[in-house]
Amino acid sequence: MADSKSFSVLARAKSFRYAFAGLWLMLRTQHNAWIHLAGTLAVCAAGWALHVSNADWRWLVVAIVMVWIAEALNTAFEHLCDVVSPDFHASVKASKDIAAGAVLICALGAVVIGALVFVPYVTD
Numbered sequence: 105m106a107d108s109k110s111f112s113v114l115a116r117a118k119s120f121r122y123a124f125a126g127l128w129l130m131l132r133t134q135h136n137a138w139i140h141l142a143g144t145l146a147v148c149a150a151g152w153a154l155h156v157s158n159a160d161w162r163w164l165v166v167a168i169v170m171v172w173i174a175e176a177l178n179t180a181f182e183h184l185c186d187v188v189s190p191d192f193h194a195s196v197k198a199s200k201d202i203a204a205g206a207v208l209i210c211a212l213g214a215v216v217i218g219a220l221v222f223v224p225y226v227t228d
């Protein structure tokens with residue numbers, strides 16, 4: 105809740121704990137997150153094995169992070185939708201499907217970035 109409480113290191117530490125708890129919940133419950141984790145580890149291993157340059161690592165980090173952000177927001181959105189409308193609702197379906205589409209866009213973009221980065225290292 106937004107208010108004008110004074111700054112507290114303890115409160116900030118709690119915020120981090122809540123954020124990590126959210127990520128841990130996503131990792132435990134979302135099968136898509138397992139795929140993202142496998143992809144993340146594979147990309148990092150390939151980047152390390154192929155001695156990818158710092159400039160190219162930047163692109164790989166952007167690709168990895170954008171997919172995780174999309175998945176996290178999609179998961180949060182799904183939870184919210186399930187509270188707002190546990191029963192079938194056409195708008196909930198549209199909302200969930202569009203949010204899932206956002207993850208797909210990021211994942212496809214990440215694949216393109218990965219190809220643009222890795223192909224020259226494999227072919228040259």
Ligand SMILES: Nc1ncnc2c1ncn2[C@@H]1O[C@H](COP(=O)(O)OP(=O)(O)OP(=O)(O)O)[C@@H](O)[C@H]1O
Binds near residue numbers: 136190193194200
């Ligand atoms: N309350 C609801 N009302 C309408 N449609 C819903 C509702 N809940 C889910 N759906 C729709 O049902 C379909 C399947 O949803 P579900 O969340 O089970 O699949 P999913 O996207 O594969 O989920 P997950 O990523 O958790 O495996 C999707 O099209 C989703 O939009």
